[in-house]
Amino acid sequence: MSTIHTEHQIPGPGSLADIRTKALESLLIEKGLISSDAIDAIVRAYEHDIGPLNGATVVARAWVDPVYKQRLLSDGTSAIAELGFGGREGVDMVVLENTPTVHNVVVCTLCSCYPWPVLGLPPAWYKSYAYRARVVREPRTVLQEFGLELPDMVEIRVWDSNSDMRYMVLPERPAGTEHLSETELRDLVTRDAMIGVARIATPAPAAQR
Amino acid sequence: MAEETDPRIANMAEHIALPRQNGELLFQAPWEARAFGIAVALNEAGAYPWRDFSQGLAAETAAAEQPGEAQTSYYERWLTTLATLAITKGLVTPAELEQRIQEYLHQEAHAEHHAR
Numbered sequence: 001m002s003t004i005h006t007e008h009q010i011p012g013p014g015s016l017a018d019i020r021t022k023a024l025e026s027l028l029i030e031k032g033l034i035s036s037d038a039i040d041a042i043v044r045a046y047e048h049d050i051g052p053l054n055g056a057t058v059v060a061r062a063w064v065d066p067v068y069k070q071r072l073l074s075d076g077t078s079a080i081a082e083l084g085f086g087g088r089e090g091v092d093m094v095v096l097e098n099t100p101t102v103h104n105v106v107v108c109t110l111c112s113c114y115p116w117p118v119l120g121l122p123p124a125w126y127k128s129y130a131y132r133a134r135v136v137r138e139p140r141t142v143l144q145e146f147g148l149e150l151p152d153m154v155e156i157r158v159w160d161s162n163s164d165m166r167y168m169v170l171p172e173r174p175a176g177t178e179h180l181s182e183t184e185l186r187d188l189v190t191r192d193a194m195i196g197v198a199r200i201a202t203p204a205p206a207a208q209r
Numbered sequence: 210m211a212e213e214t215d216p217r218i219a220n221m222a223e224h225i226a227l228p229r230q231n232g233e234l235l236f237q238a239p240w241e242a243r244a245f246g247i248a249v250a251l252n253e254a255g256a257y258p259w260r261d262f263s264q265g266l267a268a269e270t271a272a273a274e275q276p277g278e279a280q281t282s283y284y285e286r287w288l289t290t291l292a293t294l295a296i297t298k299g300l301v302t303p304a305e306l307e308q309r310i311q312e313y314l315h316q317e318a319h320a321e322h323h324a325r
Contacts, residue, residue, distance in 0.1 A: 015317075017244075017284070018239075019310055019317065020288060020310055021240040021244045021247070023310045024244075024247060024309075025243060027305060027309055028247065028295070028301065033254055033256060034247060038246075038253070039246035040246070042245075042246045042249045042250055042253070043242045043243075043246045046219060046234055046245070046249070047234050
């Protein structure tokens with residue numbers, strides 16, 4: 001009882017910063033300049049701020065420009081950098097082309113390496129142990145669970161990302177999209193298709209809506 | 210309003226870029242996320258243009274690199290920038306900020322005392 005726990009009496013640099021932050025926050029809220037809810041919403045939004053749009057832009061360009069597609073498949077890192085996307089992590093990007101007979105799917109069996117400069121943040125299932133373990137052992141079953149039925153003639157290739165190599169799938173361009181612009185095509189491309197757990201469906205004709 | 214992120218904040222230049230891990234913002238303590246949110250919320254509320262904050266952070270970062278300066282973390286520099294800017298923009302006075310800090314320090318010491 002008589003022991004003096006000095007380690008909690010003098011705040012370390014972390015907790016002094018904590019107190020300075022609280023002091024500033026409470027004053028600014030009292031003055032009506034900001035609200036606690038606004039701070040929460042901002043932190044949430046920025047924690048999820050990179051969407052798969054960069055990847056979709058890359059895919060749409062490859063669909064309309066065969067020369068770009070060749071560059072993309074032979075040197076993913078520099079072809080993606082051409083469009084202004086790239087991480088600072090010094091990792092190589094490899095783009096895998098889906099065809100009528102080959103379907104690629106990406107995983108990181110060790111942790112959750114993910115091509116975030118093009119795809120944003122990984123979905124929770126990508127980081128789950130179940131996906132990481134099972135997609136390697138039984139890819140066809142796992143893809144079925146995602147709602148993707150592949151004919152037996154389609155070979156499935158599973159690619160394991162690591163700290164210096166990140167993979168992204170170039171999905172097949174759906175039939176019936178010949179008339180679409182590059183921007184319209186970009187809007188069709190989904191994150192799941194670029195991970196390889198989905199295909200891109202032919203868009204419903206506008207007349208049906 | 211806060212649903213949209215501002216690329217000028219999300220993608221600041223390399224020497225002051227937000228710390229990330231595999232793309233995700235990296236906060237090592239809850240106060241770091243609060244300090245981040247406060248700075249952005251003040252900008253969204255029109256208290257200052259983001260350039261004022263990023264230039265302040267760049268200056269703080271350059272000063273921290275001078276020989277003999279104590280090691281500081283990214284968000285410690287961020288917080289110093291934020292407090293300095295809040296004062297120069299007249300949002301808070303140095304006296305009231307210092308007083309509030311002392312109150313919280315006192316409260317914390319008091320809570321510790323009673324926790325025994």
